[in-house]
Amino acid sequence: xxxxxxxxxxxxxxxxxxxxxxxxxxxxxxxxxxxxxxxxxxxxxxxxxxxxxxxxxxxxxxxxxxxxxxxxxxxxxxxxxxxxxxxxxxxxxxxxxxxxxxxxxxxxxxxxxxxxxxxxxxxxxxxxxxxxxxxxxxxxxxxxxxxxxxxxxxxxxxxxxxxxxxxxxx
Amino acid sequence: xxxxxxxxxxxxxxxxxxxxxxxxxxxxxxxxxxxxxxxxxxxxxxxxxxxxxxxxxxxxxxxxxxxxxxxxxxxxxxxxxxxxxxxxxxxxxxxxxxxxx
Numbered sequence: 001x002x003x004x005x006x007x008x009x010x011x012x013x014x015x016x017x018x019x020x021x022x023x024x025x026x027x028x029x030x031x032x033x034x035x036x037x038x039x040x041x042x043x044x045x046x047x048x049x050x051x052x053x054x055x056x057x058x059x060x061x062x063x064x065x066x067x068x069x070x071x072x073x074x075x076x077x078x079x080x081x082x083x084x085x086x087x088x089x090x091x092x093x094x095x096x097x098x099x100x101x102x103x104x105x106x107x108x109x110x111x112x113x114x115x116x117x118x119x120x121x122x123x124x125x126x127x128x129x130x131x132x133x134x135x136x137x138x139x140x141x142x143x144x145x146x147x148x149x150x151x152x153x154x155x156x157x158x159x160x161x162x163x164x165x166x167x168x169x170x
Numbered sequence: 171x172x173x174x175x176x177x178x179x180x181x182x183x184x185x186x187x188x189x190x191x192x193x194x195x196x197x198x199x200x201x202x203x204x205x206x207x208x209x210x211x212x213x214x215x216x217x218x219x220x221x222x223x224x225x226x227x228x229x230x231x232x233x234x235x236x237x238x239x240x241x242x243x244x245x246x247x248x249x250x251x252x253x254x255x256x257x258x259x260x261x262x263x264x265x266x267x268x269x270x271x
Contacts (some may be wrong), residue, residue: 007173011181018185020206022192026265027200041211044181047173048222053233057214060237065207065244072248073200076255086195094194105180114175114223125227132267133231145238152242159249 007047014040035062049125134162178219187213199251199261203244211242 017037024030038061045054134142185208193206214233221229255261258268 003173007177011177014181015184015188017187021201021204022188022196022207027198030201030204038211039210040183041215044215044233045218048178048218050222050230050233051217051228053218053230054215056234057211060241061207061211063209064241068248069200069204069245072252075252076200076261094191097187097190097194101183103249104183108176108179108183112176114179119267125230129227130231130234133227134234138231138235141235143234149238149242152246156249159246159253 003047007044010040010043010047013037014043027073028070031073034069035066038062038066052125052127052130119165175219175223179216180220182212182216185209185215197262197264198267199263201255202263203247203251207240210236217249 014037017033017040020033021037023031024033038057042054042057045057112141189208189212192208193202194240196202196205214236215238217229217233221227251261254266258266260266
């Protein structure tokens with residue numbers, strides 16, 4: 001019973017925060033609700049026996065990504081944007097998206113054959129098991145991701161350099 | 171009734187849909203980026219749930235990669251937004267139509 005209560009509380013928190021991210025006029029409020037929603041997702045991760053991932057999620061997202069967002073919001077100092085009336089293409093796209101989502105829900109509810117919970121959960125969710133997977137089966141992806149982080153760092157440095165265009169010189 | 175895979179997948183789908191509608195409806199580039207993050211989080215939630223209910227660790231390892239990619243993507247995207255703001259003094263997408271004409 002406590003399990004049920006915890007699951008529904010956490011998923012309600014996450015969904016409510018996601019709604020508030022989408023609808024809030026102030027960008028800072030949106031970032032804060034994103035942070036709260038991430039806490040909810042981290043709780044769901046813990047319920048799924050992935051406490052390490054919950055920790056990493058909070059570390060990377062709450063520690064780095066949301067802080068970066070807030071920093072950029074502070075730097076740009078944008079006025080709260082007004083909701084403009086929607087174009088027809090937007091309405092059509094959202095209607096199609098909603099229809100596809102309903103179709104997905106219905107087919108998931110009616111037709112999906114999903115595995116029941118593995119008895120006793122995952123046998124091996126220790127840090128050692130993750131490390132073993134990362135350094136044997138997924139060794140090449142780890143190398144590629146590391147290289148990609150280097151490329152991203154170089155890209156950010158190049159992007160944030162002051163560019164001298166001909167317009168500026170004249 | 172136990173909490174099964176269905177419930178986690180429903181939460182994940184709702185989260186993804188909210189991110190999708192946010193990308194469609196909002197005009198502020200920063201909020202669009204936050205909604206992109208919501209969609210990434212929804213996919214990681216689905217991966218972790220599948221991994222848990224299938225009794226393997228592969229989904230969880232993939233979530234590591236997704237988190238890394240998301241961090242790099244946010245860094246590059248925000249750098250692009252700052253560069254854009256320096257050039258055009260706006261972050262509203264409907265005003266960023268310089269390539270149109």
